[in-house]
Amino acid sequence: MRITTEDIARICGVSRGTVDRALNNRPGISPKTKEKVLKVAKELGYRPNMIARSLAKGHTMSIGVVVFDLNNEFFAQLLNSIEIRARELGYFTYLVLTQKDPKVEKECLSHLVDRNVDGIILFSINKGDKFDDFLKNLHKPIISILNFISYQFPFIGVDEMHCMMDAVNLAVKKGYSHLIYVSPPLAQDNKHNTYTLEQRLKGFIQGCKENKLDQSNYTIINNYDYIKQLDDIVRSKTSTNPDNRTAILCSSDIYALEILRYLEAQGFKIPHDIGVMGFDNINTLKYVKPGLTTISYPIDDIAVKAVDSLIKIIKGEEISNTSFLSHSIIERESL
């Protein structure tokens, strides 16, 4: 089949140890034999068997990336940048999609360890003490991204709470006096890790507080039936009085997009009648009219930092336990 070091050794009339010294240019070999071995290896098209190497060395030069799916462009971009960066540094990446199933996530994590990945980048759907223990028992470097797990694991993300506070501030500054917050996935927060969503919600509430909006001035919608619920609220609250306009802030661009479509269909003018704001700044927004005002995440930076940090840990270096990268507001037309 494939050429092995043994083949080369036999042909060159040397031992496998010597072949290894030549191939991985280690000291203790004469230039002459080295040259010969290298020449034969090249002629035969020798390629090292990484599986065997992994077994012998105890590492695989591969990492695992665990996210729930790629339907949100956001994750596709993240994964894209992770793969590029990882390979730049010599690592191959295993992709694992958990479909938001906590059990699947745990199983896959274990499987990755069985395959001896050197480290894992994890956007987790699990959380809690038991999960912490589970992760600890994996005995592998792990970087959590975006969805915070616990202080036991390095984390890279953004300050979600302040993102949403900034959003509220912007809305208030623009003169909106009634706010609606739409975050459907909150509906499932009993079982899943919904850190990012919770932080955004907190930010919304805190932002309202700081702007002296009480509960009669804001509404929170936390289920997937949001269009219907919105319908009721919008009809009763919306006013043509320019001093009493309402703005809808969403936990993700995708909901904002749906809402935009719905409002347009209902004949509302955006932002004249109602303001809308998203979150994530996905690529799609480039093609959307009216332009959606949103919060921008530094996706590439998160990806690169996650990979770099992970590999530092793998190599035994120290890294800071938690890093928040900075966000920004992208102002377009919808708010």
Next chain:
Amino acid sequence: MRITTEDIARICGVSRGTVDRALNNRPGISPKTKEKVLKVAKELGYRPNMIARSLAKGHTMSIGVVVFDLNNEFFAQLLNSIEIRARELGYFTYLVLTQKDPKVEKECLSHLVDRNVDGIILFSINKGDKFDDFLKNLHKPIISILNFISYQFPFIGVDEMHCMMDAVNLAVKKGYSHLIYVSPPLAQDNKHNTYTLEQRLKGFIQGCKENKLDQSNYTIINNYDYIKQLDDIVRSKTSTNPDNRTAILCSSDIYALEILRYLEAQGFKIPHDIGVMGFDNINTLKYVKPGLTTISYPIDDIAVKAVDSLIKIIKGEEISNTSFLSHSIIERESL
């Protein structure tokens, strides 16, 4: 460190062979010892080392997926479905992004083989006899998708040419008498595998022929400066005469989207003044106004079929060499 079969053997006072028989329930072991071994293994939290298993068995239960990037949602969806399907069947997937660099693609392909993946799903950017030889020398099952490589390798995709013929037919049926075909990536076809693009172009030309449109009735734009070029043509050709309207057919939704934005900014009414049609039916289209008429690819089917076929080959079964899955036209408002 981790528990090994040797540990279990020692503790149970049996040999590693026996442990193996219990763990992988193979025949030739008494129920009693088997039970005991299993119990100890469970207590100790034993997990097989897949690297060692791979080395011993000669396969890794993993596949490689090679595409150029994930910026196009199309690929994200494809990859998503591939991963899901592969893991259903027990395979983990390595993701490799080539950034449209033919050299990188070849290197990565070799690396995947070095890592002993059991098979590869490839959307190739390379082509030609030399590349065929290269792939052959990999001695690995390979499924090519969408970008045809050669008859030497199984292929799964759609009949791109007929897709575009259907598009032309639709445009003509709708009364457009002048067609513009926009396919910027054709600009680079000297070095890359641009099978899909060439086929679409052929389909466009053939469609025009069959509809008796000669070269004065259609225009082909094959560079990234298409907006500017479009500007000139549109100004001279566009007519308010309803019997002489022009339609712009694009090789990808993303160009159609750009064009839509441009035309709107110029004050054109779509489709009243000019018709526009895309290709791919990416998710983004759900949020675009006016709705973009386009060609829909069976992304999930391609993904699932690619995985299934690959694994059949891996298992030594026969598969049909080429499969074209069926496409459909999604009629919305823009044409």
Next chain:
DNA sequence: TTGAAAGCGCTAACAG
């Protein structure tokens, strides 16, 4: 400078 041998952890063929 080189060779021999052991080991990574598992599988599989062969004896007993």
Next chain:
DNA sequence: CTGTTAGCGCTTTCAA
């Protein structure tokens, strides 16, 4: 039914 042995292909230590 069970133990022994010989690999898988590479790395690494210890002698020579």
